[in-house]
Amino acid sequence: MESKSEIILENLKRQDLRITMWGDVARRFDLEGIQKHPPPVLVVFTSLRLTEFQERITPSTTNDTCVIIDPDIPQKQEYKKEFSKPGDKLKVIPNLSRQAIEEEAQKQTRKNKKIYSAATIVRFRTHTNWWYKGCPTCRKYLKYKEDNNQFICTEHDIQVPLPCYKLHMTIEDRENQATVVLLGN
Structure with missing residues (x-):
């Protein structure tokens, strides 16, 4: 059992990009820190693995992924200007808490249940x-x-x-x- 979390980012063309975070990256992702920043919040992900799945690009984290919240980069002002329009606000989709994930992992360990998947x-x-x-x-x-x-x-x-x-x-x-x-x- 491993931690998994998804985040949806929007680029300047207002296109959504769903990033799947795994393991330590998912556990360390500072959602509370993002919620404390005034919107819009700029987040940069480095070293993602890109694959094509069901005819769309699917980025997911690797062991080398680094997440930078509100970085000081040249594009920062352009993003802040674009995403400060009326109606723009931070959307948070609830994830399982770390405690819930750990409880589920303990429950699975106690059951010693085999899981089968067709792939x-x-x-x-x-x-x-x-x-x-x-x-x-x-x-x-x-x-x-x-x-x-x-x-x-x-x-x-x-x-x-x-x-x-x-x-x-x-x-x-x-x-x-x-x-x-x-x-x-």
Whole structure:
């Protein structure tokens, strides 16, 4: 279970752009800080992953995404002028609170319930290594110890490495996309 949040931004052409925030970016997003600023509020997102989903560009956050609220950039005055017209106001769509998300995660953990999803593989990432040196017993990554030139498993001590698969793929269903990493055999 991971945190997810969506925000809709409007550009100068009054076009909406829905950004999906995941994980730490979603948890750290300062909605209360935005609500304290007088409208209009300029927010800049960096390092988004752009994909095409259902014939539209779909931006979502990555581990490198940075969110900057009310930055001091040259376009700031142009945006403030455009979005200070009568009728413009900050629209806030309620999200689940952090506490509600944590309670749901605890509930799911207690149930130990399996979740099944029907999705289609849309691409494999081929520019990464497709295998790793794994423990023959548990298939976890082995750590290389330079002092004795041996591979160590955190659970099974010294091991002879076993080549294990590491496949990166993107899957999608009718509503969203996800990146999946398959490890082991």
